[in-house]
Amino acid sequence: MSAASSGSPAAPILSLRGVGISFRGVRALDDVTFDVPRGGVTAVIGPNGAGKTTLFNCISGIYRHEGDIALAGADIQHLRAHRRAAAGIARTFQTPTLLDAESVFENVLVGTHAWTRTGPAGVLLGTRSARREEREAREVAWERLTAVGLAPVAHVPAGALPHADRRRAEVARALASRPRILMLDEPAAGLSAAESDELLELVAEQGRATGMTSVLVEHDVALVMRTAGWIAVLDAGRLLATGAPDAIRQDPAVVAAYLGTDAEVAA
Numbered sequence: 432m433s434a435a436s437s438g439s440p441a442a443p444i445l446s447l448r449g450v451g452i453s454f455r456g457v458r459a460l461d462d463v464t465f466d467v468p469r470g471g472v473t474a475v476i477g478p479n480g481a482g483k484t485t486l487f488n489c490i491s492g493i494y495r496h497e498g499d500i501a502l503a504g505a506d507i508q509h510l511r512a513h514r515r516a517a518a519g520i521a522r523t524f525q526t527p528t529l530l531d532a533e534s535v536f537e538n539v540l541v542g543t544h545a546w547t548r549t550g551p552a553g554v555l556l557g558t559r560s561a562r563r564e565e566r567e568a569r570e571v572a573w574e575r576l577t578a579v580g581l582a583p584v585a586h587v588p589a590g591a592l593p594h595a596d597r598r599r600a601e602v603a604r605a606l607a608s609r610p611r612i613l614m615l616d617e618p619a620a621g622l623s624a625a626e627s628d629e630l631l632e633l634v635a636e637q638g639r640a641t642g643m644t645s646v647l648v649e650h651d652v653a654l655v656m657r658t659a660g661w662i663a664v665l666d667a668g669r670l671l672a673t674g675a676p677d678a679i680r681q682d683p684a685v686v687a688a689y690l691g692t693d694a695e696v697a698a
C-alpha cells in the first residue's frame with residue numbers, strides 16, 4: 432500500500448484478511464486485506480479485470496475463497512451465500528437479476544426472505560406467527576418500493592420496466608433484506624448522471640436512516656469521488672491503496688495504475 436493513502440478506519444463493519452482466489456491458474460485476487468468502515472459509502476475501484484466483481488462474489492459467498500472475512504467482528508468466511516445474506520450482506524449485480532414475469536412488488540418481496548423465518552409448513556398452515564411475519568414482509572417491501580419511487584409501478588411485470596427502474600427495483604429488493612451492508616456492482620451503468628446521482632442519494636439516505644453501510648464498485652470516477660467517503664483500489668487482483676477520496680486522487684501508484692493524471696480526475 433502506498434504511503435499517501437495508508438491508515439485504517441476505526442470500528443470496521445467488514446474486515447477482509449488475506450482474501451484470495453484463483454480460476455484455473457489465473458490469480459484473480461491475491462492476499463486482499465482491508466477494512467470497510469461502518470456507515471457511509473465505500474467504493475472499490477480499479478482497472479478492468481482488477482478483481483472487483485470477484486471480490487464482491489467472495490464477500491457475498493458466491494465463490495469459495497481463501498482468507499478470512501468478518502462482518503461486525505464475526506467470522507463469516509465459512510458461511511454459504513444464503514447465510515451471509517441472512518447475516519446482513521445484500522448485493523446488486525452489474526446486470527439486474529429480476530424475475531421478469533413477476534410484478535415489481537413480488538420481486539422486492541423476495542428480498543425479505545433473507546430475514547423471514549417461517550418455513551413452508553407454517554405458511555401452508557397459516558399459523559398466527561406466519562401471518563404476522565408475512566404482513567411485516569409485505570409492509571417492508573412496500574416501504575422500500577416507495578422509498579425508491581416505484582410504488583406507482585408496483586404491479587407492473589419487472590420485465591416491462593425501463594433500465595433505470597430495473598436498477599431501482601434491484602436496489603429496493605436488496606434494501607428489503609434489511610442489510611447491514613449493501614454492495615452495489617456498477618449501479619450507474621446505463622444510467623444518466625442525474626439518474627445515478629439520484630439512485631446513490633437514495634442509497635445514502637437509507638444508510639443514514641438505518642446505519643447500513645454501502646460498498647460500491649463503479650468505473651465512473653467522478654461519481655465515486657463525490658459519493659464515497661472511503662476508497663479501496665485494486666489492480667490485477669491485489670490491493671493497491673485504501674484511503675479517503677482526496678488521498679486516493681493524489682496517490683501516485685493509483686494515478687499510474689488507474690486514474691491517469693490529476694487533471695483528468697479533477698472533481
Ligand SMILES: Nc1ncnc2c1ncn2[C@@H]1O[C@H](COP(=O)(O)OP(=O)(O)OP(=O)(O)O)[C@@H](O)[C@H]1O
Binds near residue numbers: 457459479480481482
Ligand atoms: N468465474 C470465473 N472464471 C474464470 N475467470 C474468472 C471468473 N471470474 C473472474 N475471472 C477472472 O478474474 C479476473 C478478475 O475479474 P473481475 O470480473 O473480478 O474484474 P473486475 O475488476 O470486476 O473487472 P470489470 O471492471 O471489467 O468488471 C479476470 O482475469 C477475470 O477474467
